[in-house]
Amino acid sequence: MKIKSTLENYLFVLPAVVIFVIFYVIPFIWVFQLGLYEWDGILPTKTFVGLSNFKEILFEDKIWWQSMWQAGYITLIALTLQNMLAFLLAWACDREIRMKNFYRVIFFIPPVLSEVVVGLVWQWILDGNYGLLNNWLAHFGLQNMARNWLSDPKTALTTVAVVHCWKGFGWGFLIFLAGLQTIPRELYEAARMDGANAWHSFRKVTIPLMVPVTVMVSILTVLGTMQAFVLIIAMTGGGPAYHTQVPVLRILGSMRGSSRFGYACAQGITFGLILIIISFIQYRFSHKARQA
Amino acid sequence: MFKSQILKLVAICGLCIGILSGCAPKKEAGKPSITAWHWMTDREPAFQELAKRYEAETGVKINFELYAPSDAYSQKVRAAAQGVNLPDIFGILSEKRDFSSFIKAGHILELTSYMDEADGQWRSKFFAKALAVNEFSEGNTYAIKPGVYGVPLDIMTIQMVYNKDLLKQMGFNPNRPPNTFAEFIEVGRKIKEAGLQGLVSGWGEVWMIDCLANNYAFNIMGKDKVLATIKGEIPYTDPGWVRVLTLFKEMQDSGVLANGLVTMINKNAEQLFANGRAVFAFNGSWCVNVYKGMNPNLNYAAMLPPAASEKYPMSIWGGAGSSFMVNARSKNKEEAVEFLKWLTDKNQQAYLAEATANLPANKESLSKIPEILSQFADDMESTTHPNVWGISEFPAVIEAFDKGIQSIIIGEKTPEQIAAEVQKIKQRELAKKR
Numbered sequence: 001m002k003i004k005s006t007l008e009n010y011l012f013v014l015p016a017v018v019i020f021v022i023f024y025v026i027p028f029i030w031v032f033q034l035g036l037y038e039w040d041g042i043l044p045t046k047t048f049v050g051l052s053n054f055k056e057i058l059f060e061d062k063i064w065w066q067s068m069w070q071a072g073y074i075t076l077i078a079l080t081l082q083n084m085l086a087f088l089l090a091w092a093c094d095r096e097i098r099m100k101n102f103y104r105v106i107f108f109i110p111p112v113l114s115e116v117v118v119g120l121v122w123q124w125i126l127d128g129n130y131g132l133l134n135n136w137l138a139h140f141g142l143q144n145m146a147r148n149w150l151s152d153p154k155t156a157l158t159t160v161a162v163v164h165c166w167k168g169f170g171w172g173f174l175i176f177l178a179g180l181q182t183i184p185r186e187l188y189e190a191a192r193m194d195g196a197n198a199w200h201s202f203r204k205v206t207i208p209l210m211v212p213v214t215v216m217v218s219i220l221t222v223l224g225t226m227q228a229f230v231l232i233i234a235m236t237g238g239g240p241a242y243h244t245q246v247p248v249l250r251i252l253g254s255m256r257g258s259s260r261f262g263y264a265c266a267q268g269i270t271f272g273l274i275l276i277i278i279s280f281i282q283y284r285f286s287h288k289a290r291q292a
Numbered sequence: 293m294f295k296s297q298i299l300k301l302v303a304i305c306g307l308c309i310g311i312l313s314g315c316a317p318k319k320e321a322g323k324p325s326i327t328a329w330h331w332m333t334d335r336e337p338a339f340q341e342l343a344k345r346y347e348a349e350t351g352v353k354i355n356f357e358l359y360a361p362s363d364a365y366s367q368k369v370r371a372a373a374q375g376v377n378l379p380d381i382f383g384i385l386s387e388k389r390d391f392s393s394f395i396k397a398g399h400i401l402e403l404t405s406y407m408d409e410a411d412g413q414w415r416s417k418f419f420a421k422a423l424a425v426n427e428f429s430e431g432n433t434y435a436i437k438p439g440v441y442g443v444p445l446d447i448m449t450i451q452m453v454y455n456k457d458l459l460k461q462m463g464f465n466p467n468r469p470p471n472t473f474a475e476f477i478e479v480g481r482k483i484k485e486a487g488l489q490g491l492v493s494g495w496g497e498v499w500m501i502d503c504l505a506n507n508y509a510f511n512i513m514g515k516d517k518v519l520a521t522i523k524g525e526i527p528y529t530d531p532g533w534v535r536v537l538t539l540f541k542e543m544q545d546s547g548v549l550a551n552g553l554v555t556m557i558n559k560n561a562e563q564l565f566a567n568g569r570a571v572f573a574f575n576g577s578w579c580v581n582v583y584k585g586m587n588p589n590l591n592y593a594a595m596l597p598p599a600a601s602e603k604y605p606m607s608i609w610g611g612a613g614s615s616f617m618v619n620a621r622s623k624n625k626e627e628a629v630e631f632l633k634w635l636t637d638k639n640q641q642a643y644l645a646e647a648t649a650n651l652p653a654n655k656e657s658l659s660k661i662p663e664i665l666s667q668f669a670d671d672m673e674s675t676t677h678p679n680v681w682g683i684s685e686f687p688a689v690i691e692a693f694d695k696g697i698q699s700i701i702i703g704e705k706t707p708e709q710i711a712a713e714v715q716k717i718k719q720r721e722l723a724k725k726r
Binding site: 040043240 | 363366367370373374386387390393394396397489496498550551552553554556557560564687688691696698699701704720
């Protein structure tokens with residue numbers, strides 16, 4: 001009877017396992033295998049090069065590591081600025097304020113817009129010659145601050161990061177809001193009866209209960225931001241020079257620009273492993289924090 | 293009970309198969325249907341019209357399938373090549389190296405015998421430079437059997453255009469654009485003083501930087517030295533190459549380059565020029581159609597990039613604009629070749645040129661093109677293209693060179709630094725190849 005029940009359980013998860021194996025495990029193994037070859041993506045023959053593609057990525061490809069750091073910088077801004085903004089807005093919308101449903105819709109508009117459209121619109125706003133932002137700055141007497149936001153190496157990356165935050169904060173907002181709504185109102189009532197003010201309630205009730213949600217949002221932010229590239233292509237194409245290059249753009253460049261499919265696969269595997277390690281570390285830290 | 297369920301299942305399956313087979317396109321016996329993939333959004337209506345005419349004339353149906361943008365099209369063609377399911381006719385949007393891989397993989401039919409039959413009647417219709425882009429010559433470094441492997445549909449040149457009204461506004465003769473680099477720099481200073489935008493181009497898509505840099509490399513060092521550099525016989529730290537890189541610094545310092553040029557995409561550059569906001573543009577002959585659509589009253593003319601040296605002539609990139617190849621594995625390859633012969637015939641080429649404002653690949657069809665387009669055609673003799681050099685530079689070197697020019701323009705690095713960095717990458721790639 002127990003064996004039958006166990007077999008039944010396996011039978012139920014079998015479709016999911018099959019789909020996972022076909023669409024995730026096999027492609028991963030295949031991509032890893034391709035990473036061991038030099039191949040242009042057209043010829044039927046591939047040249048086995050062992051781990052030399054991985055060696056080149058790890059020890060010779062400086063631009064790859066520059067792109068990793070730049071993606072890390074955008075992620076850092078997203079983790080702090082974007083998530084803080086998302087949390088504060090979600091917290092505000094969770095309270096009894098007027099037109100909160102309207103705000104919920106407004107805040108969720110940027111994430112549902114096409115990244116290419118957002119990139120092109122922001123490119124137009126930030127244009128150094130005829131951009132709206134520089135026009136406003138001049139209008140308010142701040143023409144000294146006007147610049148070529150996307151072509152200046154000092155501002156390009158931060159500008160892209162800020163636009164990415166604007167585009168992405170709605171997801172965090174939605175998840176934070178859902179999390180806040182699961183906190184029992186009685187806890188706030190009890191805290192108030194015990195003499196806690198709004199700040200104390202926030203610190204002692206909201207924050208501890210929102211830790212699991214924050215962890216999830218953080219992991220999603222890291223994974224989403226590290227893999228961002230559509231917005232960047234639309235805004236700067238990875239330039240000026242290499243200043244807004246990110247890993248996915250490098251992988252794309254290896255495939256399309258250089259016709260090095262094997263190397264691109266090796267980059268993809270390396271990048272995937274780095275993301276897994278980051279997520280694991282993040283999870284371990286947050287797990288410890290929760291236990292503490 | 294069980295039996296009736298099986299019968300029901302069989303009946304449902306039969307019904308499904310019947311419905312699905314009913315959805316399949318009907319094939320008329322004896323009349324082959326040719327499928328052609330392309331990426332040219334602007335030429336789609338003209339292609340459809342020509343397909344109709346061809347079917348009316350011969351009974352052969354041509355299915356033009358558009359896959360745009362060009363990046364997506366390239367990926368589709370590569371994926372189809374990997375799956376060995378390319379259409380009867382297709383185009384390749386890559387460098388000569390990739391073109392050679394398609395041939396080596398047996399995807400492309402050699403067309404030399406078709407070109408040469410009847411005393412080379414088909415071959416003689418094309419501009420030699422247009423055909424050269426699809427040709428592999430004797431002793432080519434790609435190890436491809438010499439011959440013709442593609443059919444050019446149109447020709448193009450990539451050069452400069454200037455706004456006549458803006459040039460006049462700055463006090464220059466609108467019919468005499470800057471001829472030398474020194475004159476160009478002088479205009480740049482005036483542009484800066486007038487608060488106008490100078491040269492616009494799609495330098496965010498770095499291949500256009502590469503194009504202009506190569507023009508100047510040919511002008512300063514000559515073809516032989518440029519090719520010797522690609523072969524690894526001359527380093528990029530050679531004074532000639534440093535001079536080429538320095539030209540970009542001088543352009544930036546003079547103010548002749550538009551603000552934000554390093555991240556500008558060509559569509560934006562075209563808008564700026566078409567709206568009369570930029571004095572110069574570096575663009576291909578396809579721009580005539582684009583500017584016509586954006587601003588039909590734009591008063592402009594074509595010019596060669598101003599020469600930086602008198603030692604060698606100024607060479608610009610040009611040749612075949614877009615080409616079609618025939619799938620060597622197609623069972624309709626003979627019909628596909630026949631269709632391409634028809635498509636590149638005088639009348640069809642004239643129709644394409646008129647409908648799409650592109651330069652026809654057929655020499656006999658040039659008479660009907662607009663004046664501005666004929667200015668581009670006039671410079672056809674000054675053209676060259678990496679696809680006719682018989683040798684390709686390493687992609688990593690090209691990237692370092694082009695991105696290096698961006699670094700020079702944004703004032704981050706000096707020409708000497710970039711030359712040294714590019715040479716280092718060149719040596720690494722050469723060592724890897726060895």
